[in-house]
Amino acid sequence: MTTKITSAPPAAGLRKESRRRPAASPSISTVGRPGFAWALPAALFFTLFAIVPLVMVAVLSFMSWNGLGSPQWVGTDNWSRLWDDPVMLKSVWLTLLLTALGVVIQTPLSILLGVWAAGYQRNRAVLSVIYFIPLLLSATAVSVLWRALLDPNFGIPADATWLFGDGNLFGEQATAIGVLAFVSTWQFTPFHTLIYQGAARSIPQVLYQAAEIDGAGRYRQFFHITLPQLRNSMITSMILMIVGGLTTFETVLILTQGGPGTDTTISAYYMYDKAFKGFDFGAGSAIALALVVAATIISLVVVKVSGYDKMRSSMEGVS
Amino acid sequence: MKTRARLPRLIATGATLALALSLSACGDGNGGASADDGKIHILVYGDATNKIEKQIVDKFNETSDVKAVLDTIPGADYQKKLQTIISTPQAPDVFFNWGGGSIKPFVKADLLLPLDDFIKKNPELESKFLPSVFNNAVVDGKPYGIPMRGTQPVLLFHNKNVLKKAGVQPPKTWDELLNAVDALKDEGVTPIALGGGDVWPTQMWFQYLFDRIAGPELFAKAIEGDKSAWEAPESKKALKMIRELVDAGAFGKNYDSVKYTNGGSVALVAQGKAGFELMGSWYYSQQLTDHPDFAEKGLGYSAFPTVEGGKGDPKNVAGNTNNYYSVLKKTKHPEAVAKFLELMYSDEFVKAQLDVGNLTTTTNTDEFIETSATPEYSRFQYDLVANAPSFQLSWDQAYPQSAASDMHKAIQQFFNGQLDADGFIKAMQALPTE
Secondary structure: OHHHHHHOOHHHOOOHHHHHOOOOHHHHHHHOOOOHHHHHHHHHHHHHHHHHHHHHHHHHOOEEOOOOOOOEEOOOHHHHHHHOOHHHHHHHHHHHHHHHHHHHHHHHHHHHHHHHHOOOOOOHHHHHHHHHHHHHOOHHHHHHHHHHHOOOOOOHHHHOHHHHOOOOOOOOHHHHHHHHHHHHHHHHHHHHHHHHHHHHHOOOHHHHHHHHHOOOOHHHHHHHHHHHHOHHHHHHHHHHHHHHHHOOOHHHHHHOOOOOOOOOOOHHHHHHHHHHHOOOHHHHHHHHHHHHHHHHHHHHHHHHHHOHHHOOOOOOOOO | OHHHHHHHHHHHHHHHHHHHHHHHHHHHOOOOOOOOOOEEEEEEEEOOOHHHHHHHHHHHHHHOOOEEEEEEEEHHHHHHHHHHHOOOOOOOOEEEEOOHHHOHHHHHOOOEOOOHHHHHHOOHHHHOEOHHHHHHHEEOOEEOOEEOOEEEEEEEEEEHHHHHHOOOOOOOEHHHHHHHHHHHHHOOOEEEEOOHHHOHHHHHHHHHHHHHHHOHHHHHHHHOOOHHHHHOHHHHHHHHHHHHHHHOOOOOOOHHHOOOOOOHHHHHHHOOOEEEEEEEOOHHHHHHHHOHHHHHHOEEEEOOOEOOOOOOOOOOEEEEOOOEEEEEOOOOOHHHHHHHHHHHHOHHHHHHHHHOOOEEOEOOHHHHHOOOOOHHHHHHHHHHHHHOOOEEEOHHHHOOHHHHHHHHHHHHHHHOOOOOHHHHHHHHHOOOOO
16 A cells, blocks of 8 residues: 555645545545545644654653753663663552552442443432542642641541551552552542443343343343443543553652652653653653653553454444 | 533533633743733742742832732742743743752853842942852852842751640750650650651751761762762761661651641641751741741740761751842843842841841841841841851752752652661762762
């Protein structure tokens, strides 16, 4: 295909669209799919605010710059320093750990809540709205809120010493990570619940009616009808969780500042630390670029492995 | 049906509102002068002293045609915000800094206006300030800053009632401090409040102990690039004493979860849950804002205790010499800026600062101390600073900005036991010194 494109003379009089997809063009144009012009505004914004900065970050990762004056070329210096940096390696593990914790904790919670919220019980709507509230708050507000609630001397730990001990939640690695995982769970479970609620609602009732006639109980219905039918939503939700987990930042910034020491310094925070606290924008850019590449690869792998890319319909077994 | 029809309109309204909000946020959220709006923008570290900066700006605006606007950035974010906007069109005309190392990179990048011309036109801009303080903002022989707050020695503050209950006197020596720690622990209070979450309050303990034990020369050596300074026996002794103090439970166990900047450690002392707190002299004005009743009746203070056998003069102090206003080269209203800076030695300025416990460094300060709201506190600071053979600048201000983050990590990790003395020494040796 690529050879065809390059070999095609520009003055051949073919329309842009047909040059790109010579074989499929007639059928597509008859269907009347909107042209590229429709995507232009979005593409323009995306280029201006995503592609251009991304390219600039890539260039900056080979430079040394402290925010003042003009940047200097330093070759691969930033990258080799990063490679030898133990904090960087640690931050990668911490990022993966927090992401994994997010997926493991939030998925079962939001499936259960979502399936429950998809039902037609009494008071369901009211409770669903209440569950939804954390999602309406900004991540910053949520983090500030929990930072105050978990203050060792003036928050909950001060009155619940039987549970929190000395209340040093932000001063030890295990508890600091626990707090981070808990706060993101509190904030993002409603969103994933919403995904599962929608998906569970779209499962045809006939499946349940048939199962009931066959004598399947509630648990069997859940494990043999609901869960399989939610498979595609699960993948969607997990990809969102993974990408969200890899790019978590403000929660760490406000709750722990990467501390104690570097014990909760995840990669995104380390990038900020390098760039905006140490004013080493070169190293910061290198971390940023590495994060983009890693997040893209992981998402692609998840999509491939899960068969999400070949997905056709979620109505398996209906026809 | 009705609700369904209404929904799209609701969404549209919401989206418009969100857009409008974010747009207006772009407009005024940058804390600086975007284009030339005919005003001078003054960027200041946000804390309790801002009310005086506001008062002075208002005073200036009464008479000046070119109006001044005060922009504040919350303390914890000040430095990074400043460095990100200073070489952009959003940069302010005048900004708050710590003099010395904190403005060197800006001078190097040719962003700052040397104040020679201002001083030539009005010599009082230099002669009205104490030379030792004024000189801290001289870079490569040229003045770049005008002192704009008070000098800020770090003092050991305490809650009088808590100490009285435990039968403890403000400690004069290190041993007395250790005894006080034990006595306060027996009373069931945290002996010393510490906002470890901010890390720079933790750093104050290092600054003072290193100075008391090794004298100011050791740190001066280290900052000039002699990495062996950190391995010196005095350095190891200071670290050992910090370790002992932490292990004795002087700071409780949850200090890393506590912050000064969100008022946590301040409230601990004010509410009698802790006995001491080591903090800069701005602590008084912070307590006065947060807990006025306690600040007036219960807040005591003393100098950092002496250490037996230490090489440093026990009269030495550590802290910030002062804060400064520096001027950007690109300002369009240098005359107005010069007029504004002249207010920094006005009687009104000196009185207002003294009334909240900030000790100004103008030559006329002495005559206002006795009539200020807190003559005793001002006099104590004044004598302390005037008699100090050496004034150790805060470590994170003395080192280049690029070192501050790693230095804070090392300090926090040594304090909470994640790093041993050797690990700390290695981390400090790895810091860039220029």
